[in-house]
Amino acid sequence: MKLLGVVVFIIVHLVNSVPIPCETPISNKLTPFFLQQVHLVDSVHSPSLAGQQLNQAYLDILPVDRLLYTYYRNANLSVEGIEPLGGWESPESDIRGVFLAFYLQASVKAYLAYNNTRQLAKAQQLVEQLSRVQKILNDSGFLAAWPSENLRKLERLEKVWAPIYCYEKLLRGLSDMYTFTGMTLAGSMMHDMLDYLYTWMVHCANTYPASHWHTMIFSTTDYEYGGISEFLYEQYGLTRDERFFWMAQQFDDGQFLGALSLNADFLQGIHANSHVPPVLGSGRRYSITGEQQYRAILENFFSLVWNNHTYSTGGSNGGNGSVGFYQQEHYSDPNRLSQTLWNNNQEFCVQYNMLKVIRVLIEWTGQVEFMNAYERVFVNSIWGTQDPSGPGHMLYSYPLGEGVSKPTAVSSGGIGYGSQFDSFWCCYTTAIDQWTKMSDSIYFFQVENEASSLYVNLFVASQLDWQAHDNLSIRQTTTFPRETTTVLTVATILDAVPFRIYLRVPSWIVANESWIEINGVRQQMTLTPSTYALLASTSWKNNDRIVYNMAMQLHVEPINDNPQLVSILFGPIVLGGLINKAKTLSRDVTSIRQVNTTAYEPLQFEATALDGSTFRLLPLYEIVNQTYTVYFPLE
Ligand SMILES: *[C@@H]1O[C@H](CO)[C@@H](O)[C@H](O)[C@H]1NC(C)=O
Numbered sequence: 286m287k288l289l290g291v292v293v294f295i296i297v298h299l300v301n302s303v304p305i306p307c308e309t310p311i312s313n314k315l316t317p318f319f320l321q322q323v324h325l326v327d328s329v330h331s332p333s334l335a336g337q338q339l340n341q342a343y344l345d346i347l348p349v350d351r352l353l354y355t356y357y358r359n360a361n362l363s364v365e366g367i368e369p370l371g372g373w374e375s376p377e378s379d380i381r382g383v384f385l386a387f388y389l390q391a392s393v394k395a396y397l398a399y400n401n402t403r404q405l406a407k408a409q410q411l412v413e414q415l416s417r418v419q420k421i422l423n424d425s426g427f428l429a430a431w432p433s434e435n436l437r438k439l440e441r442l443e444k445v446w447a448p449i450y451c452y453e454k455l456l457r458g459l460s461d462m463y464t465f466t467g468m469t470l471a472g473s474m475m476h477d478m479l480d481y482l483y484t485w486m487v488h489c490a491n492t493y494p495a496s497h498w499h500t501m502i503f504s505t506t507d508y509e510y511g512g513i514s515e516f517l518y519e520q521y522g523l524t525r526d527e528r529f530f531w532m533a534q535q536f537d538d539g540q541f542l543g544a545l546s547l548n549a550d551f552l553q554g555i556h557a558n559s560h561v562p563p564v565l566g567s568g569r570r571y572s573i574t575g576e577q578q579y580r581a582i583l584e585n586f587f588s589l590v591w592n593n594h595t596y597s598t599g600g601s602n603g604g605n606g607s608v609g610f611y612q613q614e615h616y617s618d619p620n621r622l623s624q625t626l627w628n629n630n631q632e633f634c635v636q637y638n639m640l641k642v643i644r645v646l647i648e649w650t651g652q653v654e655f656m657n658a659y660e661r662v663f664v665n666s667i668w669g670t671q672d673p674s675g676p677g678h679m680l681y682s683y684p685l686g687e688g689v690s691k692p693t694a695v696s697s698g699g700i701g702y703g704s705q706f707d708s709f710w711c712c713y714t715t716a717i718d719q720w721t722k723m724s725d726s727i728y729f730f731q732v733e734n735e736a737s738s739l740y741v742n743l744f745v746a747s748q749l750d751w752q753a754h755d756n757l758s759i760r761q762t763t764t765f766p767r768e769t770t771t772v773l774t775v776a777t778i779l780d781a782v783p784f785r786i787y788l789r790v791p792s793w794i795v796a797n798e799s800w801i802e803i804n805g806v807r808q809q810m811t812l813t814p815s816t817y818a819l820l821a822s823t824s825w826k827n828n829d830r831i832v833y834n835m836a837m838q839l840h841v842e843p844i845n846d847n848p849q850l851v852s853i854l855f856g857p858i859v860l861g862g863l864i865n866k867a868k869t870l871s872r873d874v875t876s877i878r879q880v881n882t883t884a885y886e887p888l889q890f891e892a893t894a895l896d897g898s899t900f901r902l903l904p905l906y907e908i909v910n911q912t913y914t915v916y917f918p919l920e
């Protein structure tokens with residue numbers, strides 16, 4: 286009861302609080318580079334680049350007309366000869382048109398990250414057609430692939446799937462086109478859409494009691510409202526237009542956010558993906574107003590999910606049934622996590638959103654633990670989710686059980702990898718966005734007292750063009766994790782460029798077998814796990830070369846609720862045993878040995894179980910179709 290009282294207080298406080306002008310803007314510890322500044326480069330082994338290319342092939346095979354089908358139909362334009370898309374994009378789906386919204390976002394990133402001007406032209410064409418639809422609808426700025434009547438249904442609490450979520454995604458797509466490519470048409474379309482939304486929200490505020498709004502927006506998963514608060518707080522930050530602040534606040538769920546601000550773990554049984562974006566909204570609010578409780582919401586959310594609801598892959602949601610703590614797509618009971626392992630665990634879209642949460646924490650704090658977390662999710666829960674045999678075959682949920690496989694993963698309305706034209710799940714929308722920004726968060730920087738520092742977070746073959754330092758670029762060459770070294774080479778036409786380099790020393794490193802060389806000279810420095818290694822030189826010349834060896838070892842990590850049930854990792858990489866049944870292993874991981882490999886083939890291991898039988902293990906991300914098991918009992 287006491288907790289309830291506090292929660293009610295917080296709800297009232299959250300809903301009634303007014304924007305506190307932020308005197309000095311929140312200063313972040315670290316800043317990510319723009320997508321234009323970092324490019325993935327060729328490598329013998331780069332799951333990031335391979336995934337980016339496969340995803341681009343998918344973007345390429347999706348025709349403009351088919352993407353627009355439901356928008357055309359909504360405006361009564363002829364769709365003769367155009368084949369509608371299937372799955373969640375089918376003309377009968379309430380959330381039709383949302384994939385196109387993500388397609389715009391992904392196109393902008395493809396343009397920024399790897400200069401795909403063809404992709405940008407395609408997105409411009411889509412926006413022009415959308416503008417035509419918006420004009421024909423002639424509905425006070427409203428734009429969607431479904432009628433504005435769906436918002437009336439929401440008002441009447443009738444069954445309708447996520448109209449606000451869809452609306453926000455299109456706002457975001459248009460906003461990206463406007464902000465990052467300068468397409469003014471997209472900007473004015475977005476403003477018209479926002480005017481419509483504002484008018485509708487004022488109408489609701491004048492017509493219904495607050496409790497009705499609460500039910501409309503927060504009561505069911507069907508009414509999922511996505512990242513609308515984040516978007517609106519961002520608009521407020523850009524324009525200082527109080528309308529946007531008021532609108533954003535209406536989407537702050539006091540009960541959910543209030544409990545998080547108290548660090549109460551009531552996540553179990555909560556639908557994961559509809560609750561991560563509102564947390565990002567709180568983070569945005571804090572970054573604009575400086576209100577500490579909104580920072581605490583995001584910080585607490587991360588630590589609750591990470592410490593109590595997360596598998597060894599860094600992924601977090603998905604139970605094995607249809608109710609309660611076992612419910613699919615929901616957070617489970619931290620005390621029963623081991624009972625949720627099967628062929629339908631963590632959803633891609635949730636891990637995509639968690640990376641956004643972790644990235645915010647890296648920016649705010651610069652703490653290495655968040656970079657470690659980012660890597661864990663990135664290499665285990667992003668890599669390995671596309672079937673490499675062709676574009677457009679991606680996973681909805683990731684199987685983590687015993688004797689599971691990706692082709693038998695349970696997906697929405699099907700089994701296994703999705704298909705090119707008939708899936709379009711939330712894990713497709715977020716996937717096309719994720720795979721166009723694989724160069725993001727590899728590097729961060731910091732400028733303090735005019736001194737700049739470069740932070741190397743991820744070990745991915747890439748090139749950084751550092752604009753603040755004219756004519757400086759840094760190339761990272763690596764086949765990580767197949768090989769444990771990465772090489773950084775400086776290129777500049779200047780005599781010397783002053784800046785510091787901090788290399789992340791991952792938590793998993795074998796310290797006494799790891800080392801750093803600068804221009805062939807072994808550095809006398811102790812590498813402590815979960816710190817940053819500051820390199821001795823503060824001035825860098827052309828062709829300066831840093832070789833960083835991060836020795837990996839096999840280790841086991843127990844699941845949250847059972848110290849006897851472990852996942853096997855090599856460095857940050859979760860391994861899957863190619864076996865139908867979980868064999869009992871000895872506590873001593875020397876019963877597992879690395880089989881010789883080169884950068885041209887996947888890492889491979891051989892385990893000897895207690896019963897004397899042997900089996901192979903591969904990195905989970907390298908497994909495509911084989912049957913595998915992730916967790917093993919210890920003797
Ligand atoms: C981007 O692509 C366009 C056209 O393909 C080309 O003209 C331009 O030089 C490229 N820009 C960069 C920075 O590579």
Ligand SMILES: *[C@@H]1O[C@H](CO)[C@@H](O)[C@H](O)[C@H]1NC(C)=O
Nearest residue numbers: 358359360361362421422423
């Ligand atoms: C499209 O046609 C339907 C049915 O005739 C009508 O109700 C609707 O108003 C029309 N919409 C537009 C934008 O013309």
Ligand SMILES: *[C@@H]1O[C@H](CO)[C@@H](O)[C@H](O)[C@H]1NC(C)=O
Nearest residue numbers: 419420421422423424425426
């Ligand atoms: C758009 O709607 C307004 C009234 O809402 C009407 O006056 C106007 O003629 C309409 N425009 C078109 C092109 O149909």
Ligand SMILES: *[C@@H]1O[C@H](CO)[C@@H](O)[C@H](O)[C@H]1NC(C)=O
Nearest residue numbers: 588589592593619620845846
């Ligand atoms: C949640 O995580 C914290 C921090 O690791 C731990 O102390 C606590 O026991 C965990 N609770 C449950 C139920 O797992």
Ligand SMILES: *[C@@H]1O[C@H](CO)[C@@H](O)[C@H](O)[C@H]1NC(C)=O
Nearest residue numbers: 604605606607611624625627
């Ligand atoms: C999920 O796991 C629990 C605990 O092992 C079990 O009781 C339940 O039957 C499982 N549900 C499904 C659908 O497999």
Ligand SMILES: *[C@@H]1O[C@H](CO)[C@@H](O)[C@H](O)[C@H]1NC(C)=O
Nearest residue numbers: 672673674675692701909910
């Ligand atoms: C995986 O299996 C699917 C069918 O289940 C098949 O289409 C695909 O080619 C396979 N991929 C690989 C890389 O073997």
Ligand SMILES: *[C@@H]1O[C@H](CO)[C@@H](O)[C@H](O)[C@H]1NC(C)=O
Nearest residue numbers: 754755756757777778779780
């Ligand atoms: C960077 O290089 C360009 C030509 O490549 C040159 O014009 C410019 O002055 C250089 N910048 C600095 C700071 O040296």
Ligand SMILES: *[C@@H]1O[C@H](CO)[C@@H](O)[C@H](O)[C@H]1NC(C)=O
Nearest residue numbers: 794795796797798799836838
């Ligand atoms: C590193 O330390 C471990 C134990 O802490 C030891 O077993 C191993 O031999 C050491 N390796 C080297 C190269 O010294």
Ligand SMILES: *[C@@H]1O[C@H](CO)[C@@H](O)[C@H](O)[C@H]1NC(C)=O
Nearest residue numbers: 878879880881882883884886
């Ligand atoms: C495997 O590695 C060991 C130790 O590095 C080496 O002596 C041996 O020749 C390698 N075997 C093969 C088949 O590559």
